Amino acid sequence: MTLSAHIRHRFGAFDLDVAFDAGPGITALFGQSGAGKTTIINAVAGLFAPDAGHVTLNGDPLFDSTAKAFVVPAARRFGYVFQDARLFPHLNVRENLTFGTRYAPASAKGASLDDVTDLLGLSALLNRMPATLSGGEKQRAAIGRALLAKPQMLLMDEPLASLDGPRKQEILPYLERLRDGPLGLPILYVSHAVDEIARLADTLVLLKDGRVQAHGPLYDVMADPGAVPLLGVREAGAVIEAEVLSHATDGLTHLRSSGGDLHLPGVQAQPGTKVRLRVLAQDVMLSVNKPEGLSALNVMPVTIQDVHQGDGPGAAIALRAGDDRLLARITRRAVAELGLTTDMRCYAILKATSVAPGSIGR
Amino acid sequence: MTSDAAAWEALRLSLWVACWATVLAVPLALWIAWILARRDFWGKSLLSALVHLPLVLPPVVTGYLLLMGFGRNAPLGRALDSIGITLAFHWSGAVLAAIIMGFPLMVRAMRLAIEAVDPKLEEAAATLGAPRIAIFGRVTLPLIAPGILAGAVMGFAKAMGEFGATITFVANIPGQTQTLPSAIWAALQIPGGENQAIAMVMMASVVAIGAVLISEALARRVAARIAGA
Numbered sequence: 074m075t076l077s078a079h080i081r082h083r084f085g086a087f088d089l090d091v092a093f094d095a096g097p098g099i100t101a102l103f104g105q106s107g108a109g110k111t112t113i114i115n116a117v118a119g120l121f122a123p124d125a126g127h128v129t130l131n132g133d134p135l136f137d138s139t140a141k142a143f144v145v146p147a148a149r150r151f152g153y154v155f156q157d158a159r160l161f162p163h164l165n166v167r168e169n170l171t172f173g174t175r176y177a178p179a180s181a182k183g184a185s186l187d188d189v190t191d192l193l194g195l196s197a198l199l200n201r202m203p204a205t206l207s208g209g210e211k212q213r214a215a216i217g218r219a220l221l222a223k224p225q226m227l228l229m230d231e232p233l234a235s236l237d238g239p240r241k242q243e244i245l246p247y248l249e250r251l252r253d254g255p256l257g258l259p260i261l262y263v264s265h266a267v268d269e270i271a272r273l274a275d276t277l278v279l280l281k282d283g284r285v286q287a288h289g290p291l292y293d294v295m296a297d298p299g300a301v302p303l304l305g306v307r308e309a310g311a312v313i314e315a316e317v318l319s320h321a322t323d324g325l326t327h328l329r330s331s332g333g334d335l336h337l338p339g340v341q342a343q344p345g346t347k348v349r350l351r352v353l354a355q356d357v358m359l360s361v362n363k364p365e366g367l368s369a370l371n372v373m374p375v376t377i378q379d380v381h382q383g384d385g386p387g388a389a390i391a392l393r394a395g396d397d398r399l400l401a402r403i404t405r406r407a408v409a410e411l412g413l414t415t416d417m418r419c420y421a422i423l424k425a426t427s428v429a430p431g432s433i434g435r
Numbered sequence: 436m437t438s439d440a441a442a443w444e445a446l447r448l449s450l451w452v453a454c455w456a457t458v459l460a461v462p463l464a465l466w467i468a469w470i471l472a473r474r475d476f477w478g479k480s481l482l483s484a485l486v487h488l489p490l491v492l493p494p495v496v497t498g499y500l501l502l503m504g505f506g507r508n509a510p511l512g513r514a515l516d517s518i519g520i521t522l523a524f525h526w527s528g529a530v531l532a533a534i535i536m537g538f539p540l541m542v543r544a545m546r547l548a549i550e551a552v553d554p555k556l557e558e559a560a561a562t563l564g565a566p567r568i569a570i571f572g573r574v575t576l577p578l579i580a581p582g583i584l585a586g587a588v589m590g591f592a593k594a595m596g597e598f599g600a601t602i603t604f605v606a607n608i609p610g611q612t613q614t615l616p617s618a619i620w621a622a623l624q625i626p627g628g629e630n631q632a633i634a635m636v637m638m639a640s641v642v643a644i645g646a647v648l649i650s651e652a653l654a655r656r657v658a659a660r661i662a663g664a
Contacts, residue, residue, distance in 0.1 A: 146558075153559070161556060161560070173564050
């Protein structure tokens with residue numbers, strides 16, 4: 074199941090020209106507002122015809138400006154989850170959920186109503202009207218409605234952006250179950266929240282001003298020092314994978330990554346499970362000697378892979394720790410004084426609190 | 436004919452005319468309202484003005500224009516007459532007058548309802564695979580149903596009360612074209628006819644208030660369902 078898109082569109086002063094592929098798993102389109110994310114996902118869904126380009130799903134053309142091909146949205150079989158849920162106000166949750174089922178081809182594979190209500194925790198809400206639902210409940214129902222149309226791919230346009238923090242935390246596990254579950258539905262996920270994509274995405278497409286700036290597996294793009302300005306210096310940081318070993322009585326969890334052991338607070342996962350850890354670049358310090366007498370618990374031996382000097386006073390350092398990669402953001406002065414260069418061995422110091430609880434997920 | 440029988444006959448004819456006018460006008464008004472709310476085309480303001488014209492013209496003028504257009508000696512009237520449809524001085528002419536006079540009210544109520552529907556909901560229905568006709572039937576129509584109902588009630592009430600255009604176009608023939616307002620007017624022309632007029636005024640009031648109460652109750656039920664109460 075592969076989506077391939079090349080979209081060129083101009084309206085007013087905005088000029089969009091992007092090409093990307095989205096395969097299995099979650100492909101995230103990331104960019105600040107105005108980067109063209111929603112325009113792209115609407116073009117994929119067929120809500121408008123771009124000036125030029127093509128959209129194909131498994132090689133089948135859905136849009137092709139040279140061949141004058143345009144498949145209407147109803148025939149594209151994407152499940153679109155809008156930022157504002159858009160439940161039908163005159164139908165109850167059950168009627169909303171099953172709205173699209175009758176239009177799917179009989180041969181289409183997909184979840185049943187029972188599967189979806191179990192997956193999204195909707196059983197108790199089936200007879201409620203949308204006006205009585207909370208924002209999180211509405212969004213869960215909207216996801217279920219898209220799933221029950223038995224789509225070939227899900228399109229999600231900032232599904233969490235209109236929700237507050239706790240509501241986001243309520244939905245995220247459902248999205249993870251969707252990604253990891255038996256449905257195995259590919260998802261194109263638009264977001265401007267780095268914590269969401271770090272937790273959910275498998276593939277990342279970074280957008281800026283209507284152009285693709287970086288495109289690749291999440292772990293690669295997040296560890297790329299060149300991506301720091303695109304993600305924002307405060308939000309940038311590599312994602313590493315670690316296995317939960319045990320929970321200590323003082324609240325810290327013992328985790329093992331390929332680069333070494335970590336002790337972190339706030340990890341909810343059961344021992345034996347693998348989790349993603351997002352390590353913010355600005356929370357990583359470097360030391361050329363093995364540090365001693367330090368309050369920080371997590372010290373990892375690393376190798377410098379790249380020293381990326383920007384225009385400002387900062388520098389982004391790409392590090393390798395075992396099979397994982399880390400990113401550190403330090404000052405250029407520190408780079409010069411410590412003489413940091415490629416292939417140098419040093420120590421990365423991670424404060425235990427540097428992993429935000431929301432960024433921990435499978 | 437006793438005066439009582441004449442009053443009941445006028446009520447029956449008024450209800451008959453108003454029902455026909457409403458049934459015939461609702462689909463047409465919905466179509467025009469849809470065009471005015473959703474489409475952009477050359478001459479849109481002209482169409483809108485034309486629809487609203489009966490609201491601002493004196494009803495007598497509208498009736499006279501109808502007579503000029505659909506009278507037995509008018510070209511259109513002759514053409515219809517040759518296929519067996521007579522409008523002038525016939526109850527079907529009263530239906531036409533009622534449709535035209537109530538049309539602006541119906542279109543206005545329906546247009547407002549259509550404009551209040553968020554096109555994003557229809558977009559969502561399209562992404563779920565629904566063809567256009569299903570989007571209209573399952574999303575748009577249920578959402579504008581209260582507006583259609585309101586328009587229909589207004590049109591019905593207008594048809595029940597229409598006087599000027601009707602009496603000009605189809606005159607005031609008891610049992611054939613004498614609707615309730617015409618009968619009330621006729622009763623008031625006769626010395627001592629006040630009692631009969633008052634009886635018919637009561638009839639007209641009961642029908643009008645009843646129509647409004649029924650439509651309010653239906654609208655409340657729709658609103659309560661959407662609110663989830």
